[in-house]
Amino acid sequence: MVEIKGLKIYYKTLRGDAKALDDVTFTINDREILGIAGESGCGKSTLGNSLILLKPPMKYVSGEVRLNGERLPIDNTVEMRKYRYKKIYLIPQYAMDALNPTRKIGGIIKDLVGQHRVKYEEIEGRLHERLRMVKLPKDILNMYPFELSGGMKQRLVLVISTLLNPDLLIADEVTSALDVSSQKAVSLMFKEFRDREIVNSIIFITHDIAVLYQIADRIVIMYAGKVVEIGPTEEIMANPLHPYTKALIKSLPNAGIRHTKEKLEGIPGHPPNLINPPAGCRFRDRCPLADENCLEEPPLAEINKGQYVACWKVKDL
């Protein structure tokens, strides 16, 4: 189990701190796939990155993260080395393009485990078995990354990142560049790795709610550095409560619409500036329900069983 409590991670900039994660609290249960969705720039990648490596200008402000009860030293990059890869691993956004093009895949894997002081021979058997699970042949180890299609690369990245059976795997937009059929195959393989307890829990970050609907157990919706709603996937999809969640789900495109016949509508307005975010609810100036109460910050409160929402108006609905 991973507990994130009151986590604040800011980016230092010349004009002040960008409050990219501002008091974020939620738990990831054992054997769970927790989806994180939200508008571009809302802090999804910041959340994933901060659990692995706080690179400047990212800075830890307050809050804590516990893994199976043990407090993680996320503010100490050296101490975190004990946990990185072995207990927690992140597949970064654009990981697929980041594989070293001049090195064969087997070599890339050797380098990676070597960096974490694990002998390649120790994990070789497991590597072969896992490649079989994702339907890739052993020969792939003698190939270069550019010889693989995107779907194959993402399956490979899944294998590489779980070789040491981490407790928590964070996947940042891993299916976003794939065509629909590979997207399905890759997502279901992540699920299978969880089902077989190769990883204990998964944080699956994506802007693609349709994919989350397919594989996530619960969904966290973020807006401008805050969690605005958390709940079981079915509830979030069928009965979203926060005005932002509602708008987000409404803006999903339906297959079969042409711009000449019907205009898709986004959510009007911009997310707030994170350096000087407005007081109160951060969705305020885009929210159709906002009134003077919203000048105060709404707490994340349990509205239905397991469904938490941060909005003053939600009880009136």
Next chain:
Amino acid sequence: MIKAKDLTKVFNSGLLLSKNIITAVDEVNFEIGRGEILALVGESGSGKSTIGKMMLKLLKPSGGQILLEDKDIFSISNNKEFYSRVQGIFQDPYSSFNPIFKVNRIFKLVRQSFKKEISISEWNDRVEEVLKKVGLNAGDVLNKYIHQLSGGQLQRLLIARALLMDVEVLVADEITSMLDASTRVDVLEALLSLKEIGASILFVTHDLSQAYYISDKIVVLYKGSVVESGSIEKVFSNPMHPYTRMLLDSIPQLDRKWEEDRISVEDFDKSRAAWKEGLCKYIDRCSLADVNCMRPKLKLVEEDHYVACVKI
């Protein structure tokens, strides 16, 4: 107007001795008129980016031509002129820029390189207006460094840049794939405003609903070959190639869960070993395949609609 004629790209991935030849793009033809959007759809590795890179002169074709107003783009030796007319935006937007650039510097450079005739104050107004069009707030982004923007913010910034340059051709390679639904709508609208000013747009995507929403024409690629193409209305209302049909069937739905027993992935061994020169490239995944499936040619099946499958 831009046109691909029998466009082909062969990679010899064998570093030195191995004979690993990949025909990434195999005799592809299409034409994008003024103010037209052509969707280039296909799975990962099908050759979409390779086509885009050739249109941007980042890669040389192994065969065939790309014609910009009937002139082979590789005969245009003045690159500055070429890139003032043809621009690209990519999947990973960070790769396009030096990360230590500030956003306002990018726009300054565009003016200095391509639009010197516009006064600074007018330029600044235009920048602000165009940023608004793509859903960005000038005050928020202009003073930031590239690496301080999220992926989605940067994608929209790049469209704004193309709008400011009045490009004739834009290659947009998976530019909406990292965006949430609402931001994506803004980006698609931004592309439509570029279409309105007469640009020809190659919209590379793996997302069929987006392709349908904004495009006029479509080319469906499989392993470098066109399997189906034509007017988007025709292809969507009457998809004929088994691959196009499968893609249309696997769009994730909000009211229907995936059936887990039906994970179909490309079978690597089969596609490498079993495939022989002269057979249809889709044979290892195709439900209709039999021994007669020799390499098909594109056939006209109705006006403005072509399919390459011997079973049709």
